[in-house]
Amino acid sequence: MLANGWREYPDRLREYARCYYKRFDTPTRCACNNDKVGVQICVAVSKYKDQCSYEIDLCGQLADGTWVKFHNYAMPDNLEEGLAKIPRLLSTWEAIAASVSVEQTKNNSEP
DSSP states (O other): OGGGTOEEEOOGGGTTEEEEEEEEOOSSOOGGGTTSSSEEEEEEEEEETTEEEEEEEEEEEOTTSOEEEEEEOSOOSSHHHHHTTHHHHHHHHHHHHHHHHHHHHHHHHOO
């Protein structure tokens, strides 16, 4: 993973897992990190006995101040297959961000 631009950082809320983060260039930035391009995805890899598993999530703040978190779990055994599902998270982020923008525009134009 590290060879593909992922960076490992400890996560105090997920001490059971090794967490890897990577920013993805998206049209909509996380509102609280708008000085950085796109949004960040986390892959948390955990091991229990001889079983290894992982989950993928995207967490970000929308322009209206609300936070969203998309959490993919029960992923395919093959990590590459799971990582291939990241565009689905990014598309969902953009769809919700667009609906917030439309809502804000509508609210700003009402008398």
